[in-house]
Amino acid sequence: MAGPHTLGETERQVVDRVGQLPLDYAAMAVVSNLFRASNAVRNHLERTVLSGHNLSWTAFVVLWVTWIWEPIETRNVALESGISKATLTGVLTTLEKRGWVTREKSETDGRLVLVRMTPAGRDLMVALFPDFNLEEQRVVKTIGEDDLAGFADLLRAVTASVEPAASSSEEPPSNPER
Amino acid sequence: MAGPHTLGETERQVVDRVGQLPLDYAAMAVVSNLFRASNAVRNHLERTVLSGHNLSWTAFVVLWVTWIWEPIETRNVALESGISKATLTGVLTTLEKRGWVTREKSETDGRLVLVRMTPAGRDLMVALFPDFNLEEQRVVKTIGEDDLAGFADLLRAVTASVEPAASSSEEPPSNPER
């Protein structure tokens, strides 16, 4: 999906292999480049900002979500972070071991676990996030000011078209196809 | 990064926590939504198309790259797939065990390993890829025909701004600030 070949070169090669099958190359290009970009940005941010603090991408996202919303139930941390609750369990254990967050059983509902930040965790985010945002700016700096909001909208549209729970205003939730 | 909160709600909460620090919220929104979209699409395609064939996302990408470019050296498979060579070793072992690809030492350079597809692997891709492309179309179907190419360009711009080999025009490669 990413590599030394030019776009036309790749498409020609694909046509040569798939041949008779009718394909939507525009859709293919968007999906392919979506992952290329996402991967590239994640790796870049991990290397430039996160690795110095011994943080993986996911660990940082979980930390960020906790920072913004604490105290927050684990199910919502998973939802906001975009990972499964099974994955979150491991990540939280790591972050707890490092002394950045705490787990705490809910008083009112024995099933829930509340996540809070430690002072050390807050210190880390205060030191880290400005640098992180600086790199975020760098990632989009070649994109014109005017295109930025529209870009975010396009990305949101992609997410919405795939997430059934996204509760758009009047759209019927039942999808007859597939 | 994803969840039940509205955009304004999240931003207000962020301002409340980060307060005095000057942040670029437009850049933040793009990066955040880039990962939300990428994650959502990957999970969707894994569930709707790939899981039925016992294929993970990465395994599929590697299979696709091999399909298009075989015979291909492993270093280039890793490059095209956007994963490290260390990761590729494990994925290739899995695909080889399933009988979809083969490894073969290069005659001319003893360090290289060439990857080829088996007939079973080709059959799988012929059966699989049209379904995959159909879901790709579904992912972008809410985006206007006219915006599609521009969208792909924006994604490519993001990738290019982060990959050092991508040679931005006149900017000096050394970054004085961190």
Add this chain to the structure above:
DNA sequence: CCGAAGTTGTTCGGGTACGAACAATGTATA
């Protein structure tokens, strides 16, 4: 020629990543 320097794929260690199954807990039904 022969050692130094570079390249390639693998191994290793630690950390995600997910679905399925699970026990603990809460809620609804009768």
Add this chain to the structure above:
DNA sequence: TATACATTGTTCGTACCCGAACAACTTCGG
């Protein structure tokens, strides 16, 4: 108030995922 039903976080098994270290191999410098 029992008995189903639903929800939550964890555990388990399997599969990624990467950087660092490594051995095998090629190429370069003298």
